[in-house]
Amino acid sequence: xxxxxxxxxxxxxxxxxxxxxxxxxxxxxxxxxxxxxxxxxxxxxxxxxxxxxxxxxxxxxxxxxxxxxxxxxxxxxxxxxxxxxxxxxxxxxxxxxxxxxxxxxxxxxxxxxxxxxxxxxxxxxxxxxxxxxxxxxxxxxxxxxxxxxxxxxxxxxxxxxxxxxxxxxxxxxxxxxxxxxxxxxxxxxxxxxxxxxxxxxxxxxxxxxxxxxxxxxxxxxxxxxxxxxxxxxxxxxxxxxxxxxxxxxxxxxxxxxxxxxxxxxxxxxxxxxxxxxxxxxxxxxxxxxxxxxxxxxxxxxxxxxxxxxxxxxxxxxxxxxxxxxxxxxxxxxxxxxxxxxxxxxxx
Numbered sequence: 106x107x108x109x110x111x112x113x114x115x116x117x118x119x120x121x122x123x124x125x126x127x128x129x130x131x132x133x134x135x136x137x138x139x140x141x142x143x144x145x146x147x148x149x150x151x152x153x154x155x156x157x158x159x160x161x162x163x164x165x166x167x168x169x170x171x172x173x174x175x176x177x178x179x180x181x182x183x184x185x186x187x188x189x190x191x192x193x194x195x196x197x198x199x200x201x202x203x204x205x206x207x208x209x210x211x212x213x214x215x216x217x218x219x220x221x222x223x224x225x226x227x228x229x230x231x232x233x234x235x236x237x238x239x240x241x242x243x244x245x246x247x248x249x250x251x252x253x254x255x256x257x258x259x260x261x262x263x264x265x266x267x268x269x270x271x272x273x274x275x276x277x278x279x280x281x282x283x284x285x286x287x288x289x290x291x292x293x294x295x296x297x298x299x300x301x302x303x304x305x306x307x308x309x310x311x312x313x314x315x316x317x318x319x320x321x322x323x324x325x326x327x328x329x330x331x332x333x334x335x336x337x338x339x340x341x342x343x344x345x346x347x348x349x350x351x352x353x354x355x356x357x358x359x360x361x362x363x364x365x366x367x368x369x370x371x372x373x374x375x376x377x378x379x380x381x382x383x384x385x386x387x388x389x390x391x392x393x394x395x396x397x398x399x400x401x402x403x404x405x406x407x408x409x410x411x412x413x414x415x416x417x418x419x420x421x422x423x424x425x426x427x428x429x430x431x432x433x434x435x436x437x438x439x440x441x442x443x444x445x446x447x448x449x450x451x452x
Contacts, residue, residue: 125154126170138225165241171198182214186291191245193237213292259302277301279385286425300353307337335367352376362416384422
């Protein structure tokens with residue numbers, strides 16, 4: 106059964122389906138009834154299955170038992186989604202509790218739930234697998250179109266602000282590194298990935314003679330510049346497919362001490378994604394060369410981060426960035442402690 110995606114044809118029957126279940130008789134029944142229609146790989150050990158999936162990008166569909174001795178189906182599903190967010194996952198369980206369903210929905214993991222025992226010989230089962238594979242390829246293609254559109258907007262943003270070559274992409278890279286220090290779901294990481302690229306989209310509506318003005322801004326011009334977060338939030342909210350990114354654009358200049366804009370939010374009122382993008386934006390601006398300045402030395406950036414920690418940026422996001430800088434071998438823990446001591450002594 107071919108699936109046409111633009112000019113590309115995908116043969117669904119050549120796709121590989123993985124089924125993970127610690128009950129061998131379930132795996133045998135699955136393979137017996139469906140191996141004529143699909144390439145089948147079965148595993149009683151979820152960790153062995155994960156290793157296979159890590160090394161094989163041509164697996165669009167995975168069926169997972171929930172109760173297994175090494176790790177749970179939910180844990181395996183989360184690991185698989187970290188490898189490939191487009192893999193279609195189906196859970197098979199004889200213990201379909203309300204708590205399990207809520208957790209799976211919150212993490213946006215499973216496409217379908219099947220309650221055991223399952224009739225693998227039924228036409229309904231075969232059709233479900235075809236549809237699950239098609240869903241994988243359609244989601245992947247849709248993401249390609251979406252990714253292209255978002256990158257086009259990011260290019261327009263960076264071209265609009267002539268001082269910031271690839272600023273949006275650099276902010277995205279740092280934001281994802283910072284976000285990796287938090288326990289975020291794959292979906293939350295995706296929102297940060299896309300929202301970081303579009304955090305300055307409100308600048309598109311700022312007049313060039315203000316945005317690119319080389320000299321000092323007037324009070325009125327500064328107010329116009331400071332309107333870009335609110336403008337960005339409104340722009341993204343006007344597009345149904347992008348409205349989830351609006352809080353990042355609107356809140357990336359808010360501060361935990363309430364001195365930010367546009368709303369003067371404080372502490373927990375600011376979404377975590379916006380806090381992450383905010384500190385990534387600040388670091389990238391200081392760390393990059395501009396026509397009007399050279400990059401700051403990393404020690405000076407860290408000193409400034411520590412001075413405004415808890416005021417301009419939340420404590421957890423600053424700490425996460427410092428961990429990233431240590432991971433990147435840009436600064437040592439000893440150097441950070443020395444800077445902290447200098448700040449405390451001066452105070």
